[in-house]
Amino acid sequence: MTNPTPNEGERTRVREQTTESASVVNECPECGGNIVTDEVRGETVCDECGLVVREETVDPGPEWRAFDASERGQKSRVGAPRTKLMHDEGMSTNISWQDKDAYGRALSPRQRQKMQRLRTWNERFRTRDSRDRNLKQALGEIDRMASALGLPRNVRETASVIYRRALEEDLLPGRSIEGVATSVLYAAARLGGTPRSLDEMAAVSRVEKDEIARTYRYVVRQLKLEIEPADPQSFLPRFSSELGLSEEAEHRAHQLLQTAKDQEIHSGKSPVGLAAAAVYAASLLTNEKVTQSEVSDVANISEVTIRNRYHELLEAEGNIASA
DNA sequence: ATGGTTTTTACTGCGTC
């Protein structure tokens, strides 16, 4: 695949503040000095009196966008996932199963009972600890991926809830933490009405798309999560904003999808395809023409599919008009 | 594994700037 974005500069929002670390925002309410944003420290302060207006500027979401795999590699700030080894090996105490003391002598019955109790407790603590670590790592990964994909907080929360359940139900053995974490996030995104495609998930995850899909199915089935197919409309805001379309166009696209829905045009068709087609059709109807290839880039859908779907959409619209 | 359906890939022709 070749680089599809000659106008990259326009589409990409990278922080400009690299040489200059501070930028003037407005006046200080206290002393009239300049309020300055210190990008490095992430603070917004007055340069006269030092009044801190706001600590920690909030990360408003992804500040990079990528349209294919190679670009993702270049722009991603999240970087490769950490490969923190799951240490523990050799670090935690184990109690021998043999009832011998340090000199190899047999233990008295009383001692043996005591050791047995210790073994039990040791085991309990150890597994609890390992679950903790497991959870911690998974939640870290979930958070990392979620922010890379610009998923809202509530999605992360549901993701962590689902993950805990998976842990409870012993769904983990035999599956990678990362894989389950990704699947769970994928599920949560869909539940939250802000779905991301499997490809998008795979782009920020360490595991392959196939494994994500497999694990996802498994988890959904075992936890009997009820997830309906993604709603095409939920893609509209993202697409139209990435294409710089007006509110009106987005609204128009909504309508198209709605009438299509009423006529049950979408059964088995990919929701993303429908959404992409609706966006394209809407752009025509509102004279904000974007090309099919632009839409296909943003939506990761082939132009052919867009054509097919948008014909169907317009047809559906026509039926309504004549009926 | 299989078969049916949808999506993608690749290619072609047409009109326009």
Add this chain to the structure above:
DNA sequence: GACGCGGTAAAAACCAT
């Protein structure tokens, strides 16, 4: 001549069985 668009056929991917 390049570009946007439409259509088609065959391959690939997907999904339920």
